Amino acid sequence: MFELNLRSRAPVYEQLVEKIKELIINNVLKPDQQLPAVRVLASELTINPNTIQKAYRELEHRGYIYSVPGKGSFVKPAVPGTNNARLQALEKELGKIISEMLYLGVPPQEIINMVKKQLANKEGGKLDD
Amino acid sequence: MFELNLRSRAPVYEQLVEKIKELIINNVLKPDQQLPAVRVLASELTINPNTIQKAYRELEHRGYIYSVPGKGSFVKPAVPGTNNARLQALEKELGKIISEMLYLGVPPQEIINMVKKQLANKEGGKLDD
DNA sequence: TAACTGTATTATTTATGTTAGTACAATAAG
DNA sequence: CTTATTGTACTAACATAAATAATACAGTTA
DSSP states (O other): OOOOOTTSSSOHHHHHHHHHHHHHHTTSSOTTOBOOOHHHHHHHHTSOHHHHHHHHHHHHHTTSEEEETTTEEEEOOOOTTSOHHHHHHHHHHHHHHHHHHHHTTOOHHHHHHHHHHHHHHHHHHGGGO | OOOOOTTSSSOHHHHHHHHHHHHHHTTSSOTTOBOOOHHHHHHHHTSOHHHHHHHHHHHHHTTSEEEETTTEEEEOOOOTTSOHHHHHHHHHHHHHHHHHHHHTTOOHHHHHHHHHHHHHHHHHHGGGO
16 A cells, blocks of 8 residues: 555554555545555554554544544545635745755745646646546 | 754754754844854753754855854845756655645645645745845 | 465564753843 | 853663454444
C-alpha cells in the first residue's frame, strides 16, 4: 500500500496518519472504501498491530475515517463546509509558506503562478474518478 | 521575547526553532542582529541552557542563524536563490495544502484569492523596515 | 461454529527530550 | 593580565513517549 521510513524521527503512527490522509485527500481511497484490517496492514508493514490501531484511532479522531467493530474501518465521506477549524488552520499554514517564500526571494507573481499551476494539476487529477 | 507551551506534545527546542525562524522570516529580527545569549534566554524562559543551545544549533544547521564563540549568535542574512532545496520542500507543502483545501470543498478561485490576500498583507508588513 | 473485524489492557523495551552540573576556548572590556 | 561574557562540549540522571509483545473480549459475517 505504501512505505514507511523507520529511521525517521517522525513516529511510525504519525507517518501512517499522514500517508493515509494523503491517499484520502487525493481520492486514491474513495469514500466508504474499506481500509486494510489492522492486523493485515500490520503484517504487510511488519510493524505492531497496536501502532496501526493508534494511527486509525487518530484518523478517526480527525474525521478522515470511521470504524465499525466487527466490520472494519472505512473512508469517511467529506462534507464540504463542515471543517471550518481545519480550514482556518490551513489558511494559517498557507500564510507561513508564503512568508517563507517571500523571505527566500520568490516574487509574489511567481507564487501566484505556482498556485495556479498546482490547481491545474489537481484538476487534471480529477480524471481518476 | 516570546512564550512557550510546556504542555504541548511538541518538544520545547522545536517550538523555539519555529518561533525564532518566524521572527526572522517576518523581519522582526533583522539580519546580523544578535540573538539573546544562550544562558540569558534560558533564564528568561526558565528552561535549561542546553535546550536553548539545541535550538540554536538546529537553527544554524538550517541556515537561519550563525554563531561565533565568544561573541554570540546572530541572524544570518538571506541570500536569494541559495536555498533551492528548501524552496522545493515549500512547493511540495503548498501542494498538500491546496489538495486539502480542494478536498474540503474550497473553490479554486477562492484559493487564489486567499493567496493574493495573504500577499497583500505581507507587502503591507514590509513597512516595518 | 469458525473466522474475521475493531478495541482494550498490561508489561517491557527503547528512544528522545530535558534537566543538572561542570568544563573549556574564544572574545571583549576593565 | 584579569574578569566576565560568549558559544560549545560532555556526562549523568530522570521523565516521557513510542513501539513491541502477548492476551483478551465483543461485534460481524459466512
